[in-house]
Amino acid sequence: MIDFVLLIVIAICIIALGLAAILTRNLLSQDEGTPKMREVADAIRVGAEAFIKRQYSTIAVLAIVSAVVIFAIYYFTGQQAIALATAAAFIVGAACSAVAGVVAMWIAVRTNIRTASAAQTSDGKALDFSFRGGAISGLIITSMSLLGVSLTYIALGADPTHTPFVIIGFAFGASFVALFAQLGGGIYTKAADVGADIVGKVEAGIPEDDVRNPATIADLVGDNVGDCAGRGADLFESTAAENIGAMILGVALFPIFGVNGILFPIVMCSLGLLASMIGILSVKGVDGADPMDAMNRGYYITAIISAFFLFGGVYYLLGATPGWMYFVLAGLVGIALSVAFLRVTLYYTDHHYRPVQDIADSSETGAGTNIIMGFSVGLETTAVPAILIGVSLLLSYWCGTMTGIPQGGLYGTAVATIGMLMVCAYVLTMDTFGPIADNAGGIVEMSQAPDEVRHRMDKLDAAGNTTKALTKGYAIGSASLAVFLLFNAYMADIAKLTGKAFEVVNLANVNVFVGALIGAMLVFLFASLAIRAVSKTAQYVIEEVRIQFKDPGIMAGTKKPDYARVIDITTQGALKNMILPGALVIIFPIIIGVTMKYEALAGFLMVATITGILMALILNNSGGAWDNAKKYIETGVHGGKKSEAHKAAVIGDTVGDPFKDTAGPSLHVLIKLLATLTLVLAPLFI
């Protein structure tokens, strides 16, 4: 018997997929621009599809091996009953995540050209197209995640107190794929970008996205495979992991709420998806207006509707406790946190505020001071978010306690996380809009379209940069709340396996302290390797571009550079260099857990998470601030383009690239991967 509320979830997902289908059909019927545009767009599409195909083939092999290992671990640790189910859930989660990534990329490479074409006549229309392209991804990814969890839950027997512990395989599968997708895509996109910039802008002195630069197409491909596919997979697993974690916590409340407490997370997320649909449909591009206005309005609409749904959902599902209003409050804390995170990120990465202006100022005295200031700003950006996360956790925990039910505090933090993730589909839409606009701008530039078209796209591109920074802030904020409940799910899982309570992770115990130290270290080591991977891959790109530039025909613009060769080199480099960091973060926790057991591993997990959150903030925000300091100087301040300050700012931007688009976003995935990995492999650590 399938629970009635599950039918609501499935229905909303089907509506969302239907809306996505309508939007897709509508979009594909639009004009594809000039032949020159199509030529560029085709090259991007072919490159992106080739990369994704090779990347996911690699990931598929890794995933199948892992599934076998998971099966073996369960089988040989006395968990034969659920060995196959867990391994199967892992494969389904991995497959869904892969599909989410592919869909995001598929839509993006088809929307970019249509956006570029629309920009020939109207910037409002260009916004509409690129935003709807983003919406298609957002809707499909979110509903895939919800459908995946719901159907797996049903397939595994829908036993409220048992099934949540089995579908953790789904979350781990999603994280597993997301890690490699984000890492590989992130390395690809930045290696191509850094390579193109260093030889093109710095050495040869030609503008960005110049047709003569053989790395430009690879750079544009990168936007699709790194930003679209990567963040798609990231937020897919966020929703999946958080839903499953909250379901596990719901098991403890089964005596009070019954199955409602367990299904609460997915029902609320589906209502959030409904709210996002309304928000998405409310966005209308207006010629001449700031695109951020329309998108911000849509965001606030989504948030407000979500708040109402939250009220209704809590009343309907958790109304069994007289203190249910406190759960509503906890959820509102989550929604408020999502808004606060966006504002803080905006402050640190927008040139209207002090931090970016400071970086631009310090560019006057050269690259050295630009880097020092940018790094200092990056470190500073941890302060307010950490306090916000801390206050939100304490507040939502307090709200939960006030409901008067046992373990209510913990469930309060879960409700806050759910509140934050309700707007997920809308945020994903804004996020995917960014690289689409960026790509369309590249197409316009490379097809040598008239100046007015470029200006239209520049505005959209700038908005895209802002939304990309904002959504990274959102992703890390929601991850920080989600992991706290995932820790507790891990502890509940261990308690279930050992049959005794596991409520204390004693940092004063020497094993736990050492575990924590190694956990924090792993984050830095991972970031090091992710950054190094970009550097290594960029070296291959740089060498190839230099060789091609030696051909006088290419620099004169009479001969077409060999784009495909650079794409191929970048693809190979990215796939090769993603293996080591990826493997490391899977092997390390297993070693710690097997040798020092579950409590030390919990210390490892928690401190790795804290460090990971803060480090991701540092990397994302410093990168965003450097980028925008450069763009700010390009508006004419501090001497504008071609000034010494601009040269310094370009170096800062180059440094920030692997920070904000490779290491930072990969850390989002890392912290959730660690949480789901420890959950799934728990039988090994007891």
Place this chain on the structure above:
Amino acid sequence: MIDFVLLIVIAICIIALGLAAILTRNLLSQDEGTPKMREVADAIRVGAEAFIKRQYSTIAVLAIVSAVVIFAIYYFTGQQAIALATAAAFIVGAACSAVAGVVAMWIAVRTNIRTASAAQTSDGKALDFSFRGGAISGLIITSMSLLGVSLTYIALGADPTHTPFVIIGFAFGASFVALFAQLGGGIYTKAADVGADIVGKVEAGIPEDDVRNPATIADLVGDNVGDCAGRGADLFESTAAENIGAMILGVALFPIFGVNGILFPIVMCSLGLLASMIGILSVKGVDGADPMDAMNRGYYITAIISAFFLFGGVYYLLGATPGWMYFVLAGLVGIALSVAFLRVTLYYTDHHYRPVQDIADSSETGAGTNIIMGFSVGLETTAVPAILIGVSLLLSYWCGTMTGIPQGGLYGTAVATIGMLMVCAYVLTMDTFGPIADNAGGIVEMSQAPDEVRHRMDKLDAAGNTTKALTKGYAIGSASLAVFLLFNAYMADIAKLTGKAFEVVNLANVNVFVGALIGAMLVFLFASLAIRAVSKTAQYVIEEVRIQFKDPGIMAGTKKPDYARVIDITTQGALKNMILPGALVIIFPIIIGVTMKYEALAGFLMVATITGILMALILNNSGGAWDNAKKYIETGVHGGKKSEAHKAAVIGDTVGDPFKDTAGPSLHVLIKLLATLTLVLAPLFI
């Protein structure tokens, strides 16, 4: 009745002070070089003394206010009996730390000129002088720390089970002064350095230490006030804090070892001081030889003698347990860790190995890739040290457990820490040698001495750079061990105050988790502000130098630049900009402790410490690696000086400056300050 072993400590300290006096007398009788050299050296001495005077006046005010606050806290939380004693111990600790810093600076500004003079004829003699100058500081600082703790212990009644809890004030006083000394000195030295480099080397294209650059003297002053006085205060408080922490742990073992277990740490440190004296006297400079050979030999001699003393000391003091050999093993783990840390630091910062070479390679493609690679190397350097610390903690804990006494494991880690700190005086000697050699090199350069003299000094200067990097590695390694025992001292202190056991710091508790998150964040925020302070102060320097360079007489070399003005500006800037970061790290833990109480504060403290250790490694080692990559290129590889690769490497070096000489070393102090602060203010947090 003063215990017999305390007399040994005092006797060894007096011998060390006597040796320091002899070395000083000998050194001061040496030739002071050419009038030109004396002119430069006088300017440095006057500048350094002026800065130290103003800096310590500021610190004195802050310390007196803090002493009053401490008194009030104790008085009004029912601890009237020890309020005055704790506040007095704080003042004594602060005063001793200040004296240690002043002594280090006083010797350094008198040794530099004599080293420069000796370099006119012999590089062996130059090494002897500079190394002995370092030794004077090392001996005085270490014996001051031991004498301070011993005499305060006696003055406070020498009650074995009570006094250790009162002299924590001494350790906090020492940390307090060390923080501001290191921070202010670190800001000063790097602001002057960055300012001098940016306008001199980058903008005007004149060499380092050129007499025409008005910031050169300030730069040389900085070596004395930042490196000498700063690290002097740092290691002074390391010994003090560690000794006191270990004494507190010894209280728990009183039934077994009596007063011996409590006095064990200071006795062992004094024996280590004796070993260091032998090591120091064994160092003899040889013309034409690598100075590192002589210093390394001396280090190994010190380490081996310490190992023998360790054996004897454990047998004599802790022989009451049949398993005493395991304590010897634990101590050997500490000595081995100190050697291992030096080797790892060498690997990461010496150009003979892969990391520095990678950075040099990546300079070929510009400053962007140089920075990316350097930062990646910095992040990577956390891996092996973290594992080494983890293994040492586990091993020494295991050794302690094997002795079979209750709480033996914890005491095992204390013995390891003591083992590591036995070589402290020798390490301090090597450390202070670095800035003295650097300064002497500057004097030789500025007095336009003949080329052969410069070459002699260059070799010594290079060795000084290596020892500076190594001793930073040692400082952070010993701090990491020390803090684990300081945590436990804090927990013992809280247990004593509340009258109930405090053995669990539960990271799964939401308060503790939030405390931990804020603790980790504080490290990043502090690093941000420390780096920013350099940047801000450097801006003042840059502006002033630019103004002076507009005078054609100065650039032509016919008019003397106004060195004093730059010194004055740097002094003011450094003192102004050290207040905010310094105040923050004192206020934050108090807020957390007062609002969320002692367990959350313990989480804060532990995770701040983990993050602080790793962040210090990142900052120190990346800075050292960038510096040496630049020096490596200057040897002629990748096009040598004036190549594009060199320009890129200079930018990397500039970025690394505030990392390795301001923020990194200040973090060493920070983590110990947090530990001693929480200990002393414990009554507030219950």
